[in-house]
Amino acid sequence: MAYSVAFPGHLHVLRQSGAAAKSGSGASKPASLAALWAKNYVTSLANRDEAEQLKQTSELAEIASAEGRLRTANFLKQNLTQASAKAWSLTNELLADEIWRHGINPQVINPWQIAADSHHLFEIALNAYGERVTPRRLSVLVNNEFGRVRQKYTAEDPRAIGVVSMQFHYTGQLLLDYLSPSEHLLLQHYFKVMDDHLYMPLKAAYEAAAAYDYDSPLLQAVRELLPNSTRIAQEVCKRISQQYPGYQSYSGSLGALKVRISSIRDVEMFQVYLCLCVLENSIQSVQQELFPLCVMLYPRLKVSWKLVQEMLHAIGWEMHDLLSADTVAAFLPYLSEVTEMFSIEAFQE
Incomplete structure (x- = not known):
């Protein structure tokens, strides 16, 4: 018997039947959903009280300036290779046994290719930070590139994205550890964009939405x-x-x-x-x-x-x-x- 979530009676519904009405190309729909998702980076700041305190400091003003952002971005680029290597060690320690236990083809988990993709995508995020692109705007801009990488690793074995995502997650955490609290506060939302687009099928959802009437x-x-x-x-x-x-x-x-x-x-x-x-x-x-x-x-x-x-x-x-x-x-x-x-x-x- 199917599981039933215990919501109030008026919300008890049957499965939607039949295909949804479709239009022509619907090309504008993915961008619309991408913009809606991007609102998260304005409304979901995790540390509002801390942010308000930091806004009062001259340190944050200097770090948030064009020169400060470029300095932070360039510093992290210089440490990106080292952070990526450490991240792979942590990912391998966490998941090596699971890769074997689940019978994932080792050829799908190519550490050199994963490292190259990681380096490329982190450079995109760091360049955006240095150029004062907002996380909200970055979320829209990187959809295709991040979606391409995600689809690349899910094509042969969807479980491979777990390894790739952990590599990206650890790399981001290690890079944040290099930073001051003020830098960390500003940059963490850019890395959240990366996490989101690798863990979540956002591009697939946007493409599926394009088949529907507005x-x-x-x-x-x-x-x-x-x-x-x-x-x-x-x-x-x-x-x-x-x-x-x-x-x-x-x-x-x-x-x-x-x-x-x-x-x-x-x-x-x-x-x-x-x-x-x-x-x-x-x-x-x-x-x-x-x-x-x-x-x-x-x-x-x-x-x-x-x-x-x-x-x-x-x-x-x-x-x-x-x-x-x-x-x-x-x-x-x-x-x-x-x-x-x-x-x-x-x-x-």
């Missing part, structure tokens, strides 16, 4: 969720952290800043996959990409399946509280299926 109810539902996805993720992570105050993941407690940032990104990732499910009228992307990725990564990161279950339930309630009933109705069938897929009964803890 007034399609399904496209309207996705347009309502995307700019709210970070707010939902923040509330979900806050709720789970309060529910499990003593929980320790691989990187620390749920309340630790690094863990909270990664957790918010993961909850956003699940929402983007739900958007792709709605637009494709299928959970195939979850079955082929997200589920295998989580099965490989979460045990190593000490994320329990009970925690994932609680996260999915919390996503549903936050959607119910924040979004319109029609939008929730569009997502609910897929959220129910994904929750069933990640049920505790499916795993041996």
Whole structure:
């Protein structure tokens, strides 16, 4: 029997049937969704109080100047190769056994190619920072390039993106460790753009949206969720952290800043996959990409399946509280299926 999320009765809906109405090229739709997603980098600053304090300092004014940004960008470029090498060591330590256990073809995991792609994409982000391109604008500009790299690694084995994403994540963390708190605060949102575009199927969602009429109810539902996805993720992570105050993941407690940032990104990732499910009228992307990725990564990161279950339930309630009933109705069938897929009964803890 299919799992049913316990929402109020008026939100109980059947799966959408039939193909959505399609238009011609719909070329403007991906850019529209990309712009909506990019709003996250304006509305989701994690440390507002700290930011306000730093704004009062002359240090931040100097660091945020054109000269200060160029100096920071050039300094990190000089340390990029070293950070990338250390990141690969950490990634290999974390996932080498999982790569073998899951039978991933070692030829798909080419450290030299991954390092080259990592270097290239970090240079794009650092150049944008140095040229005072905003994170919001960067998110729109890099969609094709980051999407190309993501599709390159998911083409042969979708699980490979887990290795690539961890390499990028560790590289970004190591580069941030070189910086002062003020520099860290400014640059972290640029690296979040990179994390988002590598972990999440954003390009695939934008391309799927192009097949719909602008007034399609399904496209309207996705347009309502995307700019709210970070707010939902923040509330979900806050709720789970309060529910499990003593929980320790691989990187620390749920309340630790690094863990909270990664957790918010993961909850956003699940929402983007739900958007792709709605637009494709299928959970195939979850079955082929997200589920295998989580099965490989979460045990190593000490994320329990009970925690994932609680996260999915919390996503549903936050959607119910924040979004319109029609939008929730569009997502609910897929959220129910994904929750069933990640049920505790499916795993041996």
